[in-house]
Amino acid sequence: MGITLYVLAFAVLLAGLYAVVAKKNIIKIIVGVLILDYAVNMMLVLVGYRSIDGQAGQAPILPGGAETGALAKSAVDPLPQAMVLTSIVIGLGLTALMVAMAIRLYEKYGTFDMNEIRRLRG
């Protein structure tokens, strides 16, 4: 485990950032923003992992009839998972808004190219 997964999540974040900065097509920029969002969510989930006494952590779900004390000792941290849920919902709202705006931009300007959607200057 260790640092490899964090480095990979950061690489995904950089890929998303590259798409936002360097691409000209609006749809590719939107996909880049989504990748960026999901990379940050991934990092948040990774932060919550913990391994107890060399054993991998369990999912924080209480099986039927089990004791809560044993689960609290062996489960991963559930708080980042709750945070990620909220963050995914926020990303969903943003996606819907971005796509709607992209459709309307295409209707007004006739193109998806970012270089041509530049009437505001100065």
Next chain:
Amino acid sequence: MNDPGMSLIVKNTARLITGFIAVFGIYIALTGHISPGGGFAGGVILASAVVLVVLAFGREFAARLVTEPQCHGWDAAGAMGFLVVALLGYLVGGFFWNFLPTGRLGHLYSGGMIPVANLAILVKVGAGLAGAFIALALFHRTTQRREI
């Protein structure tokens, strides 16, 4: 468009499955306090049933079935239901305090007001996503296409 929507096989399959998908979404929302899922996941699955109808039968048919004022209405009703649950907590002490009995751990009738909140979120997310998808699907392009 001579025949809106997809082929006959897809239409028949959609007729059979859409009800099951909707029920599955509601099940995931209602058991949100004892198994993974909850209001948001259930709402998304419920909206995906509407998406299936739009894809299989065409946008005009779906827009007649689930009209936009209906979606707005259920969306707002779900959100206000959630706020009412939160404000009813004032009866027992403060904002968002629990006022329903918490049953035994792991049973369906437990968890206080969390199943009620899950139900409100199910309604809101389902209606909201379905409305957003139908609004996007109904948007006709009025300008000419240009090659990018």
Next chain:
Amino acid sequence: MEPLVPLLVAVPLGVAFAVVLLAHVRGLRRLTGLLAVAAVVANLAISLVLIGGPTINTFVGGWGDGRTLGIQMVCDGLAKLMLVTINLVAAVSIVYAGAYMRRFTKVWLFESLFLLMTGAMNGVVLAGDLFNMFVFLEVAAIASYALVGFGCEAEELEAAFKYLILGTVGSALILLGITILYSLTGNLNMAMVSQGLAVVGRTSPAVLLAAAMLLAGLSLKAAMVPFHAWLPDAHPSAPAPISAMLSGVLIKASGVYALARVVFSVLGPSPQYATVLMVLGAASMVIGVFLAIGQWDFKRLLAYHSISQMGYVVLALGAAAAVMSRSDPDRTVAGLCLFGGLFHLFNHAAFKSLLFLSSGCIEQQAGTRLLKEMGGLSRRMPITSFCCRIGALSIAGVPPFNGFFSKLIIIISLFLAGYPVLAGVAVLVALMTLLSFIKVQRYALEGEPTKTAGAVEAPALMCIALVVLAVVCVAGGLAAIPLRDHLFAPAGDALMNASGSLTAGVTP
């Protein structure tokens, strides 16, 4: 008092959805405007009632007293100041919007989004833990993206899209910073994170990385240079009441307020963070005003001036942090810096929203936003031009309006804190602001009418909104000392005591 605090967030959110419900009932559509105004005025009343009381800590759901997972709503001095600012500008804007938005269809959608934005901004200033602040920040931001593009013209959509992309990148950076802080301390509550960081080391490399992410993301929300690129497109393209809300409160509540909370209460005022704040503030001050002088579009000029004035506030906050981070902090000088910065924040909300609302009046009545096409409006639109003149004199720093006092206090406190060069730069920027607004007055209000020959006075609702804000501008200047005792001194104390006010209800 304590049950009132969550209502500040719950009432606008609830009425936002009630507006959507009512708009679909035939015959009740006209009620939605009145309902929205009633909700925001109720918010303003509650926030005025809360001034002067003690710090209120509410634990949502009753999960408090040592359980670190609860959501805490903190209403200390700084939150009370921000609440009054936000709700005042929101109340004035929604009254103004009653008359301005008649040219748009689906006004109920506008009112619903406006109430969502107001409720979320109240939530940002009341949040006691980092993640709740982030969630409400996002809700306010999403509502503002939709509101900027409300008119659905080509340029408005372009500006809204650009604002959306940049705002989302900023939010991702903020969430990354919160992630790193959570992994270091295991807590989200601001007070407990501060205590946890004292154990880890406030300037250890991991904390510096988290601070860099948080400061970058929040500076983007506050439109500091070099993260300001979205503001000159977004603020002019929005409808006038939304421009007033965006420039007047959104960049303050979700930008400068969050910066102040994070640097003072969570990270602790160290020399590194103070230097970063001061560099950002000074750069925004200077570059904003230089870019503003050459503008001929009235609203774009006002947007660039927003960047510059926010630079003043962040510079004052940075100077206070620098003073507090010295080995022997001089609390009176730091208190004076904070008073100047927070007073300027409040004043800027008042006069910038006044200027944006009057530019909306001019745009609606005279049909243009370009300064070269206006002229002679002081004769044709007397009330609008009188209030616009008061706003212009306030932002330029002319006594006895409020802008003069807040800029004077900032300059004096910079001098006392040991930064004479920055004080001189602040004086220079104030002179250039004055120059810019003399140009505005000359071209818009004086002179001969060119295209604006047929302009008449604005409708009554819009004039009422302008007059209320003008009264606030004048009263803020004359009543500076009583305002300091009741409003700004508790806010400054709340920041200077670092996490003291946040731990009032939490036992670790």
